[in-house]
Amino acid sequence: xxxxxxxxxxxxxxxxxxxxxxxxxxxxxxxxxxxxxxxxxxxxxxxxxxxxxxxxxxxxxxxxxxxxxxxxxxxxxxxxxxxxxxxxxxxxxxxxxxxxxxxxxxxxxxxxxxxxxxxxxxxxxxxxxxxxxxxxxxxxxxxxxxxxxxxxxxxxxxxxxxxxxxxxxxxxxxxxxxxxxxxxxxxxxxxxxxxxxxxxxxxxxxxxxxxxxxxxxxxxxxxxxxxxxxxxxxxxxxxxxxxxxxxxxxxxxxxxxxxxxxxxxxxxxxxxxxxxxxxx
Ligand code: FE
Ligand code: FE
Ligand code: ZN
Numbered sequence: 001x002x003x004x005x006x007x008x009x010x011x012x013x014x015x016x017x018x019x020x021x022x023x024x025x026x027x028x029x030x031x032x033x034x035x036x037x038x039x040x041x042x043x044x045x046x047x048x049x050x051x052x053x054x055x056x057x058x059x060x061x062x063x064x065x066x067x068x069x070x071x072x073x074x075x076x077x078x079x080x081x082x083x084x085x086x087x088x089x090x091x092x093x094x095x096x097x098x099x100x101x102x103x104x105x106x107x108x109x110x111x112x113x114x115x116x117x118x119x120x121x122x123x124x125x126x127x128x129x130x131x132x133x134x135x136x137x138x139x140x141x142x143x144x145x146x147x148x149x150x151x152x153x154x155x156x157x158x159x160x161x162x163x164x165x166x167x168x169x170x171x172x173x174x175x176x177x178x179x180x181x182x183x184x185x186x187x188x189x190x191x192x193x194x195x196x197x198x199x200x201x202x203x204x205x206x207x208x209x210x211x212x213x214x215x216x217x218x219x220x221x222x223x224x225x226x227x228x229x230x231x232x233x234x235x236x237x238x239x240x241x242x243x244x245x246x247x248x249x250x251x252x253x254x255x256x257x258x259x260x261x262x263x264x265x266x267x268x269x270x271x272x273x274x275x276x277x278x279x280x
Contacts, residue, residue, distance in 0.1 A: 001247060001248070001253065001257070001278060002028060002029050002066045002253075002254060002255065002256040002257060003027060003028065003029070003216075003247060003256075003257045003259075003274055003277060003278065004022050004025070004027030004028060004029035004030040004031065004066075004256065004257075004258055004259070004270075004274070005022070005025060005027060005030060005031070005258060005259040005260070005261075005268070005270035005273075005274070006030070006031050006032070006070075006258060006259065006260050007019075007021040007022050007030040007031065007032055008021065008032070009032040009033060009034065009035070009048070013049055014043075014047060014048040014049050014053075015032070015048040015049055015050055015053040015103060016048075016049035016052045016053040016056065017049075018030055018032045018053070019053045019056050019057055019062070020056070022062070023056075023060055024271070025268070025270040025271045025274055026271055026274050026275065027270065027274055028060075028061065028062050028066070029062060029063075029066040029067060029068070029256045029258070030067065030068070030258070031067075031068035031069070031070055031109070031213075031256075031258040031260075032067075032068075032069060032070070033069070033070050033071075033072060034069060034096065034099050034100075034103075035072070036072070037070065037072050037073055038072065038073070038074060039072065039074065040072055040074060040075070040088075040092050042095070042096075042099065045098075045099040045102040045103060046102075048102075048103060050102065050103055050104065053103075054104060064104045064105060064106070065106050065107075066256040067103070067104075067105045067106075067107070067256075068105070068107045068109060068145075068213050068256055068258055069096075069099075069100045069103070069105050069107065069108050069109070070108075070109045071092075071093065071096055071108055071109065071110045071111070072092075073111050075088075075089040075092055075093065075110070075111070075113075076089055076113045076114055076116075077089045077090065077093075077112070077113045077126055077127045077129075077130030077131065078112065078113030078114055078115050078116070078122075078123035078124070078126045078127050078130075078156050079113065079114070079116055079126070080115070080116070080118045080122050080123070080126050081116050081117075081118055082116075086126055086130055089113075089130060090130050090133050090134055093110070093130075093134045093144075094134055094137075094138065096108065097134070097138050097140055097142050098140075100140075100142045101140040101142055105142070106141065106142055106143060107142070107143055107145050107177075107212050107213055107256070108142055108143070108144050108145065109144075109145045109147055109179045109213060110144050110145065110146055110147065111147050111149060111155075111157070112124075112127050112146050112147070112149065112155075112156045112157035112162075112163070112166060113126070113127050113130075113155075113156050113157075114153060114154045114155055114156065115154045115156055116154055117154055118154075120154075120156055120162060123154070123156040124156055124162060124165050124166060127156060127166050128165075128166055128169040128170065131144065131166070131170055131176070132169075132170060132171050132172075135170070135171070135172045135175050136171075138175075142175075143174075143175055143176065143177050143212055144175060144176055144177070145176075145177045145178055145179040145212040145213055146163055146166060146167075146176065146177075146178050146179065147178070147179040147181055147184065147215070148160075148163065148178065148179065148180055148181050148184050148185050148188065149181075149184050149188065149228075150181075150183070150184040150187035150188055150225075150226055150227060150228035151187065151188045151189075151226040152187075152226055152227060152228045158188050158226075159188065160201060160202055160205040160206055161205060163178060163205075163206055164205050164206055167206065167210075176210075177210045177211065177212035178206055178210050178211055178212060179211075179212065179213045179214070179215060180202070180211050180213075180214050180215070181214075181215035181217065181260075182214065182215065182216055182217055182218075182219075182238060182242075182243060182246060183215070183217035183218065183219040183228065183229075183230050183231070183236075183238070183260075184215070184228060185198065186219045186223055186237070186238050187219055187221060187223075187224070187225050187226055187227055187228055188224070188226065189223060189224035189226075191223055192238055192242050192246070193242060195242065195245060195246055195249070199251075208251065211252065211255055212255070212256075213255060213256050213257070213258060214246065214247075214252065214255060214256070214257040214258065215257075215258050215259075215260050216233070216243055216246065216247060216257050216258065216259050216260075216277070217230040217231070217233075217259065217260050217261055218230070218231040218232060218233050218234065218235055218236030218237070218238045218239070218243065218261065219231055219236045219237050219238050220236055220237070221236075221237060222237050223237065230260055230261055230262055231261065231262070232261045232262060232264065232269055232273065233259070233261060233269075233273045233276060233277060234276070240276070243277065244276075244277055244279075247277050248280075259273055259274070261273060
């Protein structure tokens with residue numbers, strides 16, 4: 001089982017610090033942002049202590065291909081009302097792909113974007129155009145994993161069909177995959193009590209081989225609430241049993257699974273949650 005959590009990447013140890021943090025949780029992978037998730041100021045990846053991180057990973061049997069990078073959530077390729085914002089997202093992602101490649105990682109998670117009340121059709125069109133431009137000159141083998149969204153506000157990617165529209169219009173399809181977030185799909189209205197049925201639907205529309213990463217979160221809200229508020233494992237509406245079944249699904253044995261559950265009393269819950277989920 002490839003299981004880890006969100007970890008921080010910050011001074012002085014950067015990526016090396018992230019790996020140390022992951023190991024302290026008993027994880028064999030992790031997900032990081034290349035800087036603050038809420039802004040786009042970025043240090044050069046030269047400073048990230050990448051080689052030291054990689055050698056620590058090797059010593060502990062962690063594989064680089066399971067490491068996940070998350071793009072900042074302020075990036076919005078779908079903002080047709082402020083084209084300069086969408087264009088900024090394109091330029092940022094071009095640079096972000098280079099940082100991910102420098103780190104040796106292969107998966108960059110991206111929220112598709114918000115159509116800012118211009119309508120989903122227009123939003124999706126802008127995402128397609130933006131992604132095609134981002135990928136046009138990039139020769140790396142980093143894949144962009146579009147995340148399934150809860151459908152909060154004007155979020156695009158709230159249904160598998162919306163994600164399929166993006167995928168079908170991408171020129172370099174080999175560079176695109178998906179991130180299946182359990183809290184988001186639940187909040188979007190996919191009943192994970194019947195995980196097999198949801199996965200069958202996903203397979204028909206997007207292809208399960210294109211799931212590059214899972215985000216494993218419980219939800220503070222009932223099915224279809226369109227809220228996107230993560231809850232600790234077993235404490236929300238999805239519940240422990242379903243999440244446990246998902247992380248143990250043999251079809252996804254080699255797919256990294258990342259916890260993004262909230263801190264409890266300003267303490268990371270990941271060590272305990274990873275232990276709970278690993279138990280047979
Ligand atoms: Fe996300
Ligand atoms: Fe997520
Ligand atoms: Zn979320």
